Amino acid sequence: MAKNKNANVRHNASHWTRLVREGVVKFGFYFLLCALSFVFLYPFIKMITQSLMTDDDLINITVKWLPSELTWSNYSVAYRKLMFSRYVWNSARVAIICTLGHVISCAMTGYAFARYRFRFKGVLFTLVILTMLVPVQTIIIPQYMQFSNWGWINSEYYLPLVVPSLLGFGLNGGFFIFLFRQFFSSMPYEMEEAARVDGCGPIRTFTQIMLPMSQSSLLVCTVLSIVWHWNDYFEPTIYFTDVWLKMLPNALPNLYAELNKEQHTMIQSNDIEGIMFNEAMLMAATFLCIVPILVLYLFLQRRFMEGVERSGLTGM
Amino acid sequence: MKAERTVNGVRQGSTFAKVLRTAGKVALALLAIAAVAFVAYHDWIAAVAALTLIWIFCYTDLPRIIGESWVGRRILDPIGRFFDRLFPRRQRTARAPRKGKTGEAGTAPVRRKKFLGLSMEQKRSFEAIIFLAPWIVGLCLFFLGPITTSIRLAFSEIVKMNGFKMGFVGLENFQHIFFYDINFVPMFLQTITDTLLNTPICIVFALVIAILINRPMRGRGFFRAAFFIPVLLGAGYVMKQMLGMGADGTTITTGIVVPELIADLLGHQLTEFLQSVLDRITVVLWKSGVQIVLFLAGLQGISSSLYEAARVDGATEWEMFWKVTLPMISPVILMNLVYTIVAFFTDATNPIIDYIYQTSFTNQQFGFGAAMSWIYFAFALIMCGVTMGVVGRYVFISGGKE
Numbered sequence A: 001m002a003k004n005k006n007a008n009v010r011h012n013a014s015h016w017t018r019l020v021r022e023g024v025v026k027f028g029f030y031f032l033l034c035a036l037s038f039v040f041l042y043p044f045i046k047m048i049t050q051s052l053m054t055d056d057d058l059i060n061i062t063v064k065w066l067p068s069e070l071t072w073s074n075y076s077v078a079y080r081k082l083m084f085s086r087y088v089w090n091s092a093r094v095a096i097i098c099t100l101g102h103v104i105s106c107a108m109t110g111y112a113f114a115r116y117r118f119r120f121k122g123v124l125f126t127l128v129i130l131t132m133l134v135p136v137q138t139i140i141i142p143q144y145m146q147f148s149n150w151g152w153i154n155s156e157y158y159l160p161l162v163v164p165s166l167l168g169f170g171l172n173g174g175f176f177i178f179l180f181r182q183f184f185s186s187m188p189y190e191m192e193e194a195a196r197v198d199g200c201g202p203i204r205t206f207t208q209i210m211l212p213m214s215q216s217s218l219l220v221c222t223v224l225s226i227v228w229h230w231n232d233y234f235e236p237t238i239y240f241t242d243v244w245l246k247m248l249p250n251a252l253p254n255l256y257a258e259l260n261k262e263q264h265t266m267i268q269s270n271d272i273e274g275i276m277f278n279e280a281m282l283m284a285a286t287f288l289c290i291v292p293i294l295v296l297y298l299f300l301q302r303r304f305m306e307g308v309e310r311s312g313l314t315g316m
Numbered sequence B: 001m002k003a004e005r006t007v008n009g010v011r012q013g014s015t016f017a018k019v020l021r022t023a024g025k026v027a028l029a030l031l032a033i034a035a036v037a038f039v040a041y042h043d044w045i046a047a048v049a050a051l052t053l054i055w056i057f058c059y060t061d062l063p064r065i066i067g068e069s070w071v072g073r074r075i076l077d078p079i080g081r082f083f084d085r086l087f088p089r090r091q092r093t094a095r096a097p098r099k100g101k102t103g104e105a106g107t108a109p110v111r112r113k114k115f116l117g118l119s120m121e122q123k124r125s126f127e128a129i130i131f132l133a134p135w136i137v138g139l140c141l142f143f144l145g146p147i148t149t150s151i152r153l154a155f156s157e158i159v160k161m162n163g164f165k166m167g168f169v170g171l172e173n174f175q176h177i178f179f180y181d182i183n184f185v186p187m188f189l190q191t192i193t194d195t196l197l198n199t200p201i202c203i204v205f206a207l208v209i210a211i212l213i214n215r216p217m218r219g220r221g222f223f224r225a226a227f228f229i230p231v232l233l234g235a236g237y238v239m240k241q242m243l244g245m246g247a248d249g250t251t252i253t254t255g256i257v258v259p260e261l262i263a264d265l266l267g268h269q270l271t272e273f274l275q276s277v278l279d280r281i282t283v284v285l286w287k288s289g290v291q292i293v294l295f296l297a298g299l300q301g302i303s304s305s306l307y308e309a310a311r312v313d314g315a316t317e318w319e320m321f322w323k324v325t326l327p328m329i330s331p332v333i334l335m336n337l338v339y340t341i342v343a344f345f346t347d348a349t350n351p352i353i354d355y356i357y358q359t360s361f362t363n364q365q366f367g368f369g370a371a372m373s374w375i376y377f378a379f380a381l382i383m384c385g386v387t388m389g390v391v392g393r394y395v396f397i398s399g400g401k402e
Helices: A002-012 A015-051 A055-059 A073-082 A084-115 A121-133 A136-150 A159-166 A173-185 A190-197 A202-213 A215-231 A234-239 A248-268 A279-309 B015-040 B044-060 B062-068 B070-086 B120-154 B172-180 B184-214 B220-233 B237-243 B260-266 B268-286 B289-301 B304-312 B317-345 B351-362 B366-394
Strands: B156-160 B165-168
Touching: A015 A073, A015 A279, A015 B184, A015 B220, A015 B268, A055 A279, A073 A084, A073 A248, A073 A279, A084 A121, A084 A159, A084 A173, A084 A202, A084 A215, A084 A248, A084 A279, A084 B120, A121 A173, A121 B120, A121 B317, A121 B366, A136 A159, A136 A234, A136 B120, A136 B351, A136 B366, A159 A234, A159 B120, A173 A215, A190 A202, A202 A215, A202 B120, A215 A248, A215 A279, A215 B220, A234 A248, A234 B351, A248 A279, A279 B220, A279 B289, B015 B044, B015 B120, B044 B120, B062 B070, B120 B156, B120 B366, B156 B366, B172 B184, B172 B366, B184 B220, B184 B268, B184 B289, B184 B317, B184 B351, B184 B366, B220 B268, B220 B289, B260 B268, B289 B317, B304 B317, B317 B366, B351 B366
Parallel strands: none
Antiparallel strands: B156 B165
């Protein structure tokens, strides 16, 4: 029956039926996309709305999304309690330096793997893949011992994080090398050959010809690296125990613990009136941590996506 | 005809050449031994130096460079010839003609001006060293070194905390994990099932979403930006809090429930399974940002001429997906699979990661922690290997590439 109807439609194919059918398909498509993007935006929406709620709103079941009044004081309190101004500087410093190191060193290594033939190339590239596969957890213990022998634990220059990234390791270094290798091998040889014929040395070819041509890929790596470094939690917790040296993701758990403790003492002292629900403030603090990279991403997202499209990943 | 016998460019005849070659080999062997020793005894700087020297030796053929340099020709070669005269051998080879003074232009090949006496090929690989040098140093310091120590540590325990002196205990750590520790094995199994379930869900959803947002449409920029946003939350502490939050005690993901009618039809076990899948979908979706990005990159790389050809031949969208899109992005799928497995294994929200961290750093049982992390890594490696082996067979590689 359905088949028959379908055939009928196709046969008549009047302008209006076609338009309606296309409209339905289009509507379904956009509906699906909107539903999915809601799922993706859900944590953010939830975070923002909850951070603006008062304590009463949090208890009230009828208030699900929209707070009855906007409570900006949550943010100011969270800002103070988190010592945001101190930790954001630490976080930014580490993220920027590590990202710079990552991009430069991984681009160099990826370029060597894409363009040069040398002995043990296969073995070395397998090692690159292996560095991608080995979880941080497997090597963190000897790393820690090594760094503490060198006196790098709690180093105020963040050496345990900075030096590995400068050498193409650290957070997902192998992944970036792989990405750069893919990108460079998808580029045409002609430019480099022309440069070589004109007497351009290898380093100059790399810095003045290849790097300017690979801006899109550099941007992709920069964004990914900065986001990952900003959110990294595992390694900094282990290497930096000093209060002054902590970064935002490490400062958050402290705030959580502190607030929980406060609540606990209040409950124990039967101070029912004074009990506060911390969720709103916690959400405000969490959102504050995200804000810097969120802003960065919103500025860069168009070019980031363009860069992703040009990264030449299919030519493996 | 006075032909010059050369091997690797070093003149065979003179004793000097022989001495130099043997010395080179001996030095290389000594360096290799030294490097291994340095790595084992944690003298990282010396180890790096030794490995770098080996590297240069292998790549540039150092004896040859010395032999052909001014020092070699003017100083070492006469010494060698002097020794030749002192201890004459049966067959004497002729002295090599000097450059520029040779009469027979035909025999001497015209050579370009050289850098350090390197051929074009060697010069290229010397350039490769420049680009690879930082990474090689990093490889020794932050990968090979820790990995070897980690293996040693898994079979030993820390005897003295100051300076981390290790004492060999054999398989004790592993025995302890499997026969005494009550937490590790259940957590480990949980992680494995989680990874096995999450990975396919993640890949399928990421692929579907990538295909959806790859179409030309209105508001493309917004949708693309939206799908990357959970990555900004990261896999770290923030995400962990988000998953366990909620003022009313509910977590963020308990919302989707299997309808009772379907539950009755499927039976208890199947429903539970379905429920667990539904529960994890939201979380998995949030963690699929990078995968979507990779798929998008892959989809953009497919040339549109393939689709045009398929359309001309009368293929429907469905057929085009199976016959064009899927084979063309199969390498990206493989890469994504491996990336996803590793990402889920190393995820900060994993209970086992916390457990390893606590045993090694809070309880200071480093050897025990290392053994656990090795079991953990071994399993990740096996899974990646199996994936590569199985999926790798179906990966379509377009012609022209190696």
